[in-house]
Amino acid sequence: MKENRAWHMNGFLALLVGLVSLAGGIGLLIIGGNREEPSGLLIALGILLILLFFVAISSLTIVQPNQAKVITFFGRYIGTVSAAGLWMVLPFTSKKRVSLKVRNFNSKTLKVNDLEGNPIEIGAVVVFKVTDSAKAVFDVDNYERFVEITSETSIRHTAARYAYDTFTDEPGLSLRGNADEVAAELSAELQKRLLVAGVEVVETRLTHLAYAPEIASAMLQRQQAIAIIAARAKIVEGAVFMVDAALQQLIKNGIELDSERRAAMINNLMVAIVSDRAATPVINTGTLYG
Numbered sequence: 001m002k003e004n005r006a007w008h009m010n011g012f013l014a015l016l017v018g019l020v021s022l023a024g025g026i027g028l029l030i031i032g033g034n035r036e037e038p039s040g041l042l043i044a045l046g047i048l049l050i051l052l053f054f055v056a057i058s059s060l061t062i063v064q065p066n067q068a069k070v071i072t073f074f075g076r077y078i079g080t081v082s083a084a085g086l087w088m089v090l091p092f093t094s095k096k097r098v099s100l101k102v103r104n105f106n107s108k109t110l111k112v113n114d115l116e117g118n119p120i121e122i123g124a125v126v127v128f129k130v131t132d133s134a135k136a137v138f139d140v141d142n143y144e145r146f147v148e149i150t151s152e153t154s155i156r157h158t159a160a161r162y163a164y165d166t167f168t169d170e171p172g173l174s175l176r177g178n179a180d181e182v183a184a185e186l187s188a189e190l191q192k193r194l195l196v197a198g199v200e201v202v203e204t205r206l207t208h209l210a211y212a213p214e215i216a217s218a219m220l221q222r223q224q225a226i227a228i229i230a231a232r233a234k235i236v237e238g239a240v241f242m243v244d245a246a247l248q249q250l251i252k253n254g255i256e257l258d259s260e261r262r263a264a265m266i267n268n269l270m271v272a273i274v275s276d277r278a279a280t281p282v283i284n285t286g287t288l289y290g
Helices: 011-034 038-057 133-139 144-161 179-197 215-253 259-274
Strands: 060-063 067-073 075-079 085-088 092-101 104-108 110-113 119-130 199-211
Touching: 011 038, 011 060, 011 085, 038 060, 060 067, 067 133, 075 133, 092 133, 104 144, 110 144, 110 259, 119 179, 133 179, 144 179, 179 199, 215 259
Parallel strands: none
Antiparallel strands: 060 085, 067 075, 067 092, 104 119, 110 119, 119 199
16 A cells, blocks of 8 residues: 545635525425425435535545644545544544654663673663554554564564673674664664555654673673773783883882892882782891891
């Protein structure tokens, strides 16, 4: 199915014609029936005018802003009226209302496995609108329910393609670190699946992302350990730079150390800088000989 424009005309004009027909029909019935000899012609004409009124009334439809009316005539799709106002369409047609407003669907918190097999909880919001009323009405049973089920399926499929987080320096996308990229891919996948329903995906965003309760504590410890290792590596790197700078400064000032004292100095400086506790100085006041 493909949306097309249905024939329609000003509904106020049709309403006026219908009211005039009703008034004229009632008048003719009264005139024709009150004669000494009732006039069958006037009565028949009055009945025809009253029938014309009902025909005109059956053809009227009201379209609200951001709304469309899908017109069918005895099971055949005639077209769609999307302009707001009172309109006259073909009489004796069925008129189904379809909202064209931008709406959102907030998914439930879904429990899925990420790329590494870790159970995670994820949720997303999908902003969408109907762009083809014919597809939305005729190609799917219930387009709103179709959007809900398709959205949850796409969220599960997208979440399974990425790890929750990356714990190495290797480049790669993750659900936590690349939420915008993941949302863009989810939006593109949803758009492909929802074309059949005449729905356009305006935006998707992740609203909830967390490890499942059964592994949350263990993964927190893992993150803390990785953070500690990264911090220690940075401290060691800075300590090596500082020790090298101290040795270079001593040489520049003309102070020469033998290999044993140089090793002792490096050891003391490294211990003092790298240790997570404050160093306790020990003053050597001399050596006692027996």
